[in-house]
Structure formats: C-alpha cells, structure tokens
Amino acid sequence: MRRDTVDLDARFTAFVREHGDRHLRVAVLLTGDWHAAEDLVQASLVKLYRAWPRLDTSVDPDAYLRRIIVNTHRSWWRARWRREMPVPALPDRADAGDLADRQALGALVRQALSALPRQQRAVLALRYGEDLPEAAVAELLGCSAGSVKRHAYRGLRALRQQLGGEWPQGEVNQALDEQRDMR
C-alpha cells in the first residue's frame, strides 16, 4: 500500500476513534435505534473517507461528517429505507436506580424522539444533543432560523407530552454528569 494511503488511513482511523462515538450519539437521536445509528454513521464515514483526500486544512472534518450524517438520514427517511413504527404512549416515570433503570430511561427517551416528525427530531438532536447554535442548525437543515425555533418549540412540547409531563430528573442528571465526564 502506498505511503500516502497508509497516512490517510491512519489519520482517518484516528479521527473515527476520537470522534466516532460523539457522532453515533447524534445519530441515535436522529434514528431512535442504536443499530440504525451505527448503519447511518458507518455509511456516512464511508462517504467521508472518499472525500478525505480532497478536504483541505480549512475544513473541519467533524462539521463535514455531521452534514453527511444529516443529509444521509434525510435521504433514508425520504426513501423510507428505515421503517418507523408508531409507538404508543409511554409509561410513567420508573423508579430511579441501577444501570438497568438508566438503560430503560434511555430507551424511553429514544422511543419518544422516534415519535416526533423528522424535522423536530433533527432540530432537537442538533440544537440540544450537539449544542449547535440556531444559525448552524438552520444551515445544516436548509431552513430558516425561525423554522428552527418553531421546530424546537413543537418538538419540546411533544417530548414533554410523550414523557407524561414529568421529567425523571434523578437518573437524567446522573447520565448528564457521566456524559460530561466522557467528553
């Protein structure tokens, strides 16, 4: 294998190892399912790899990959490549507790997100999951900042309704602390 290909592979591999999980987390907010998220990120990484030799130093590969993920998810959704099942109303808050409870909470939230329209879900994932400013979210989704505000408002309202209006704060705060420690 040529030296430049070896270097490219090494840099790409390092990028995926360092940043892959972060994009996987955004992808699961978009898809609602870890394995669909894995498919989405892997397909997007293949596209990134092909474009990698052409990326110049001014391009942020994180932002580039994020755009690929958002666009790929949009095209998959339009093609109904992934069936999205309607979910019933979610149960009340479960008791706080051990790892199984936290995992169940995560599954509940992902289910609630899955029930949202695609644009609302994407806005919540990018605005609050990835902490992007409104203008950046608008540019990624190809809409106005006003639309981002509207989708955020409606998505938050629907999320609260899905989760019964009571946000399970105990294990949520713990999960937030754990994620901050990982970043």
Add this chain to the structure above:
Amino acid sequence: MPETEQDVRALLAAATADIPPGIDLLRGVQARRSTHRIRPRITLSAAAAIVAAAAAAITLALVQAPPSALAQLTSAVSRTAGQSYHFSATMTRVTLPSSGTTITSRTEFSGAFDPARRVGEETTRTGAQARFIGGYVYLNAGSAGGQPPLPGGKSWLRTPSLPLWVPVAASGQLRLTSGLLSVAETSPQNLFALLDSVSRVNRQGSVSGPGWTGTRYVYSAAFTIGAAGSGRPVAHATGTIDVDQQGRVRQLDAAYTLPGIASAPPARGTVEMTFSGFGAPVSVSAPPAREVLIAGNAPGHQIRIRIRSGA
C-alpha cells in the same frame, strides 16, 4: 438558560449514554469500503480491463464468505428449540400502570422442554408451576401469596395455550401464552420465537462456560404483539446469546420493553436464561383431573398470577 432547555439536554444525554457493546464503527466502515476497492482496478485499457474484471470475478467466486452472524444465530436457536433441554432463569419485571405505583418483581425459575413431544414445565422458587402439555397449560400458584383461591377447592387451572411448538422462522411474532404465570411470557420457546424478529446481530467474541466454549452474539429485535400487520404496538428486546461449539444456545440474556396491550400496562424487564441437558428426557404429566379447573376454550384467555418481589 430556560429550565426546559436544560431538561431536554439532560434527557438527550440520558438517551445517548448507553452505547451497546459490539458496535464498532471502524470495522463496519472497513467492511463497506472493501466492496468499493475492486472498481478502480478496472479502469485500464480495454484488453487489460477485461482480464482484470475476469480476475476479480474469479477471486470473488473463490472467496467463500462465512455465514453471517444472523444465519449462525438462527441455526443455533433452531437447533436448540428443536430438541429437549433443561434451563434455569432469573427474570425481573417492572410493570408501569398509568396510575398508581409501579410493580416490581424478581423471579427465579427452572424447567425443561421437549418440543418434539410438545411438553414442558416450569417451576418457580416459591413452588408455582406451569405444565405445558400439547395445546394446554396447567397452572398452580404454589405458595405465592395474595392470589384469589380457585373455586371448588381446585389447585390447578387449565387454559388453552397459544402455540409454543411452532418452529423458529415463522411469522416473527412474539407468541404469548394465555396470560398465566408471568414467567410463561418468557418461556424459552417464546424467547426463541422472539429471536425470529432479530433485526441486528453482531458477533462479540469468544465465550466459555462450565464444560463448553463458544461465541457470544449481541442482538436487537423488534416485534409486534398480536397478529402481523394489525398495527399492534411494537416491543423491543436487546441482549446477548452464547452459542457453544456444537451450535446450541447456552445462555440467553434479554432486556425488553413491552408497550401496553389491551388492559395490560406497559412493562419492561430482563431475562437471564441458562441451558443444559440437551437431549435429556423430559417427563411432564397432567395433574389429577379432580384438582383441575378448566378456564375456558377461547385462546388468549388471560389470568395473571403475580409473583411478588423477592419470590
């Protein structure tokens, strides 16, 4: 920062905190890239391109792709579900009614099944029993407290059992037995039927147990409760399955969520099930007729027996 935004950030963090094991982004990318590497080699002169294309085709034909993880798992589940076996299990369950407190239970049970003879039995630590014989299941609540007594002084309830003996690779539905002992919903045969709805399987690596070595698989499944295509709610399960070198399931672990179904509230739970005694005889007999109350002839008749926490 508005309280609502902070709340949703925390919730999204919770929703992304539990990356399941077995996800390997690089491995998947490498696998996808390998299907594209052939193409650049064919952009040659006409004669060389023909030779290169032929060589690539021959190479691809000679490479025997190993069976997929899903194929291997399906084969193992089919083999295990088709022979007699013994098992022991621990099940936890949290029932989430729309009002009132949640109901939490933990149950340890064991049993044996012989699908060829259409018999099986399960017994909990408190002595509650389920005996599956052909198209029926016989239930005895044992010493589980709080159960209403059966009329006429009977100690067994017989009710039709939805099929447990249908071979794996049928319609992909989770076939619930008719209510009964809550453990019956996680009978091995039901779990094997559940695995027919697996959507994702990955090999995780080698694993071993007492007297065996094998492979661990990570899976996720989504399935409808009820008739296919009826728009019924979707349930989900994820977990691991260990398969020994003889292609038999040795350990099945599942974490599942069940949506509300008719009058039954939503629930979530876990099952850890260990298999052994493959091919060993399984002896199950119906209880004496004088002790049996026949619940009815309609499939799906439900009577729930709750196993209290700590049972």
